[in-house]
Amino acid sequence: MKFYDREIETQTLRKIEETSRQYAQMTVITGRRRIGKTTLIKHAYGADDMIYFFVARKSETLLCAELADTIRDRLGEEIGEFTSMAKLFSAIMQIAKRRHFTLVFDEFQNFKYVNEAFFSEMQNVWDSNKQEARINLIICGSLYSMMTKIFDDRKEPLYGRATSRMRLREFPLRTLREIMNDNYPDYTPDDLLAMYMITGGVAKYVEQLVQAGAFTKDKILDSVLSFGSYFIEEGKELLSDEFGKDYGNYFSILSAIASGFNERGEIKSYTGIEAGGYLDKLENTYDLLYRYRPYLAALGSRNVKYGIKDNFLNFWFRFIYKYRSAVEIGNLNYVREKVGADYDTFSGWILERYFRQFYRETGLYNIVTNYWEKDGRNEIDLIAVNEADREIIIGEIKRNKSRIDLHKLEAKSETICRKQKGWKVGYVGLSLDDMES
Template sequence: MKFYDRIKEMETLQEIETMSAEYAQMTIMVGRRRVGKTTLLRKAFTLTPVLYFFIGRKNEILLCEEFVEEVEVKLGETLGNFTSFAQLFKALMQVSKRKNFTLIIDEFQEFKNISPSLFSDMQNIWDANKEESRMNLIICGSIYSMMKQIFENSKEPLYGRATARIHLRPFEINTIKEILADNHPAYKPEDLLAFYLMTGGVAKYIEQLVVRKAFTKDKILRTVLTPGSYFLEEGKDVLIEEFGKDYNNYFSILALIASSKTSRGDIESTLNMPIGGYLDKLENEYNIIRRVRPFMAKEGSRNNKYKIVDNFLQFWFRFIYKYRSAVEIGNLEYVLQIVERDYETYSGYILEKYFRTKLAESKLYSDVQGYWDRKGENEIDIIAVNDLEKQLLIGEVKRNKERINLHILENKATEIAKKYGDYHIEYRAFSLEDM
């Protein structure tokens, strides 16, 4: 698959590379697994030799042997043998005083398992040598919670050392449409919705569908729900390492959120256990869920709902994890029938998210939210605000535009319209045909 987008990130990385010719740089890149961090980093740098160190779970001495070979090939430097990465890093810092080069350390958080003292050692080595160094150091990791702990916890040795931080996110909607158009120019709105529903813009998932030429709704669903599919174990592969031994409780909570039990009360009453700590970690440490409150609700309001941020994980917990017994015995046709039975309702929810995301990505609005009353009723799908130009867009989303009645929408929004009396208010219908 060809390389798409990432223009801003490439510009940022290349600007950092240029600065490293005079001053040492330490850039932290985070992002969920499969989002395309490694591919971006391998393409970004053109001015300097690039060393790429992947931190696999193996003996530290063996890792050092691999990395020394990379140094000899890329920099033409013979450094000798090392028994610890700290020693090798110290030698590279010395080399960087006379040579400008880029060092990418991928899956950096794995050092927590291999050599926990490394973070403190690196801090000392970096602080002692950075003033004379011309190293462009890129530290990359995909276990969000661990990278956050290493670099954002004030008690950790590497806290405050980074000169730049990049959070790589999935492709935006315009890029998703471009990829689909390049590979299947005759795509229909239903195909675009299924492509967005399953991938959410995550590069690896898009690549899997492109390789299998799965560009229509039916082909996409069958590709995901087929024996040996890459996607069947993916939710577990991505998250078990994040959650550790407590993963069962986290998975149960995510499965309930994916099945529309989105309030804390609903989840606690179903599981019969307190979940406040789990929700807090899922939102603030793992970045997997987001707490949303209705438009105009004040900070601290208890009228909250929880949403899974990632489209694929939402689908995986709703259909693959929930029906894992059928998946484990190989009855994927049964799971596919359930997906097809529920598809219209489920894809309608994703269609709402599509248009909210599209409006947010347009950069025309300061806030894009939904609305519901205290009873969880009287819902409005989209409220987009431009405070600068005093404009308010109130939208209803349905797969079929003929089922949208803007007069009913206006009645639902009466109280909102009163509070925004000096704003220009537009009522708009969004449907499949508007994608």
């Protein structure tokens, strides 16, 4: 698959590289696994004078030997033999005083398993040498909680050392449409929705489907739920390291939310788990959940729901994890039938998410959310607000346009209009047919 999007990120990395020719730079790049961090770096810098090093969980001696060999191969520098990563990093910084180069540490958080003291040792080496070194140090990590702790916790030695920070996110909607146009210009809105539902714009997932030639709704679902599919074990592989031994409870809570039980009481009833502490960590430590209230609700309102941020994980927990007994015996046809039976309902909810993302990406609104009143009355799928201009867009979203009733939508909006008296209010009905607009 060709390289898509990331123009701003590429330009930023190249500017950082230019700065590093005079002043040492430490850039920290984070983002979920499969988002395309390594591909971006290789695209931005190419192979010239770039040392790419994947930090594997192996002994420090073996890791030192591997990195020293890489230095010799890439820079032609005889660097000696080391059993201490800190001493090897010090030698690398000495080379950077004589010549400029880019060094990439990928999966940087794995140093914790190699030598937990390395972060403080690295800090001492960096602080002692950065004034004279001309190094472009790029640090990548996929475990959000651990990378955040390493660089954002004031108690950690590398806190405040990064000269630049970059959070890589999913492809925007326009890029997904571009990919579909490039590869299958006859795609339907339902095809695009299925691509969005499974990938959410995560580069690796898009690449998997492109390589499989899966561009229609049915081919996408068949590819995901086929024997040997890349996607079957993906949720477990993504999150087991994050959650550790507690992963069972976290998985149960995420499965409940993906199945539509998104209030705290509902989650407890569904799972039997007192979920408060887990929900807090899923939201604030692991960055997997978002908490939302209806538009105009007070900040301290207990009218709170939870959602899974990641589209693929929503699908994985709703269908693959939920029916894992069938998955484990290889009965993927059973899971495929369950997806088919629930597809209109589940994809309708994904369509709501698509249009809320669409309105966010316009850049015209500072609030994009939804609305409901007590006991779930007067639910509204889309609220897009421009507070500066005192404008509100109120939308109903359905797969089938014939099911949209704007008169009922206006009636459901009475409370909002009363509270925002004098604001300009627009009503929209959005369906599959509007996904290209």
